């Protein structure tokens with residue numbers, strides 16, 4: 001009996017061994033599980049922080065673009081190296097953000113703006129950056145490429161170019177949400193020996209950049225009674241253009257650049273006299289093309305009357321290139 005009992009005891013022991021092993025394994029798993037849950041929690045926190053910073057870049061970026069443009073509106077002075085200026089101002093804002101983050105959460109956040117440039121869509125500005133978030137031994141790092149949109153009127157980004165070009169010719173006013181040239185544009189053109197400059201006495205232009213919704217553009221001219229063109233001019237829209245300067249180059253006072261940019265019409269004041277046939281082409285990049293000192297960059301356009309209210313003639317002056325682009329009839333003389 002004793003011997004049998006001993007054997008049974010041995011067997012029981014053997015049976016218990018796997019159970020002990022299992023418990024040991026479970027205990028270890030529980031331990032490991034606890035540790036990885038903690039790691040996941042930390043990496044979640046860093047991911048959230050990175051996401052937060054990422055979403056903030058275009059918001060801060062848009063404010064920087066507005067500040068730069070408003071600075072030009074105030075002073076008429078061009079921004080020297082606008083890409084660098086925007087990058088520096090945005091970096092300053094993101095550094096402040098990182099400091100706030102560290103103070104409130106203990107997370108070490110670093111956002112480095114690598115560069116700022118014109119995007120392939122001229123109504124966007126491209127920002128490249130890296131975001132790094134650290135907590136204890138968990139580190140999250142990502143490279144981000146974002147485009148800031150300036151196409152909506154809500155962005156309230158003024159077109160800086162007229163303020164730079166007309167600064168030394170009497171300047172422009174803008175308290176009505178439009179640019180009122182008074183005599184400054186005619187003076188600017190006269191100073192460059194451009195003929196029929198008087199056509200732009202009291203001309204107006206849009207203040208804030210907003211993308212024209214009449215796309216494809218030929219609808220401006222093919223719509224009944226040029227109604228789309230009239231609406232476009234009244235609303236002050238901007239159009240994509242390979243000849244017009246991009247926003248960042250406009251900040252530097254350039255009317256043309258090698259980037260894909262945009263253009264807007266400068267609207268001559270309505271006139272009682274409907275006989276004027278030729279005047280400088282009403283596209284802003286033609287009016288402001290002062291790269292040649294003899295004024296030849298500003299070529300002429302032929303009058304197109306898009307509206308007559310019974311008293312005043314509403315006209316634009318356009319060359320055939322711009323007429324084709326906007327669906328308007330071309331001329332041969």
Ligand SMILES: [Zn+2]
Pocket residue numbers: 212213214220232237238239
């Ligand atoms: Zn338009």
Ligand SMILES: [Zn+2]
Pocket residue numbers: 118245246247248249250256257258259261
């Ligand atoms: Zn450009």
